[in-house]
């Protein structure tokens with residue numbers, strides 16, 4: 303008889319996704335599962351992403367927090383929910399169009415929240431091992447059987463488990479060196495990663511101008527010069543506190559620098575954006591316990607659709623390690639909440655059923671796709687398209703082509719229809735002709751979106767159908783890569 307593994311589940315990475323997964327496993331198994339969470343951070347600093355802190359824009363929707371409460375029995379409050387907002391204003395580059403995406407949300411305190419999440423995971427029965435880096439996966443007979451790594455004092459560890467969850471974030475080495483044959487893609491295209499960074503600042507408002515700071519709303523500035531192939535943001539964390547930053551694609555930044563003979567990098571763009579803000583003046587990086595060590599930092603976010611398959615025999619991916627952030631805005635908190643909650647449920651069921659093979663864990667792929675994941679491929683295409691348009695085209699498109707319905711659709715996580723950009727729309731004839739290329743591009747993304755959502759909603763219910771499904775997806779996507787050409791055109 304095979305020896306009993308050390309744990310039922312090992313979750314590598316105790317960040318947003320890993321800690322929610324651990325808590326959800328305990329919730330759905332009624333604490334019957336032996337779960338170990340391994341994180342490289344010290345216990346005093348759970349969830350820290352890099353030496354520069356818990357780098358994030360900190361914004362998430364109330365909808366996702368409600369989902370967590372309803373499905374995993376976890377409801378956050380103060381101090382981890384730092385500031386409520388009523389929605390997001392998106393500005394065109396010329397700032398003449400301003401579109402409101404309504405919907406309550408919160409600015410989290412990402413340094414404080416993981417402490418609560420550690421308590422939740424422990425309460426749900428998980429054991430936590432801090433100061434320990436997971437380095438490699440163990441395998442036997444085509445399935446993952448455990449994890450090896452190193453503690454902070456240099457000593458090594460090796461534990462076995464029926465399931466290993468990779469929740470180590472966007473720099474995952476476990477996925478990259480997955481030692482078994484599987485359907486999981488191991489590498490991400492560098493063009494599908496954005497460099498992002500931000501400050502958290504206390505400041506004295508130097509003016510009253512809601513284009514540059516609004517205590518009740520998140521603000522997004524689209525501008526291919528300020529944030530090439532990405533966007534810049536000003537998220538209120540209080541009346542005189544802000545999370546301000548931006549994200550860019552590397553190829554977009556390179557093209558923009560080349561075109562203008564500049565040599566900006568991510569940090570210099572962030573600093574310029576901050577210094578040009580007429581409201582946020584006389585600022586300082588807060589040094590209180592809830593913010594110290596987390597006021598300035600850059601990190602990477604994957605912005606393609608999530609991995610087409612997130613499970614293998616004895617193994618699953620979640621959060622940034624699974625490339626879950628939403629391609630158009632790099633929002634990865636909601637996906638970690640949905641993904642972690644669903645994965646916890648499926649793992650608990652698979653252990654109960656005694657089948658933690660690829661087939662036994664497959665339901666996670668299906669349920670995540672059906673709940674939160676199905677529009678992601680279409681958002682990947684929209685992102686790819688938006689990265690190729692000029693500031694003038696964005697100005698024009700936001701003014702003439704974006705309708706109320708499109709805004710509502712995006713708020714509801716659907717692809718917009720861009721009906722105003724229809725050639726058959728007589729009222730818009732002249733406008734469509736004014737920017738024919740843009741209208742065609744937008745309409746193309748709509749057509750593609752519908753096809754991609756159809757493909758994703760037909761995600762196979764078992765591993766057997768995956769090959770055929772993937773061929774269908776790949777052929778839809780290949781056409782868009784060709785059509786939109788190289789990324790990052792800037793004007």
Ligand SMILES: Cc1cc2nc3c(=O)[nH]c(=O)nc-3n(C[C@H](O)[C@H](O)[C@H](O)COP(=O)(O)OP(=O)(O)OC[C@H]3O[C@@H](n4cnc5c(N)ncnc54)[C@H](O)[C@@H]3O)c2cc1C
Nearest residue numbers: 315317318319342358359360361436471621622633634635
């Ligand atoms: C600048 C910036 C702004 C963002 N803004 C937003 C936003 O406003 N809204 C939003 O929804 N999303 C935002 N995101 C994305 C969001 O922060 C991430 O999607 C989210 O944190 C992903 O959670 P995760 O648990 O997968 O990964 P992480 O939060 O990165 O957690 C990974 C954990 O694993 C640990 N770890 C890593 N490697 C190992 C290892 N080998 N062994 C053991 N432990 C390991 C890390 O220390 C960490 O604790 C932003 C990201 C950035 C960089």
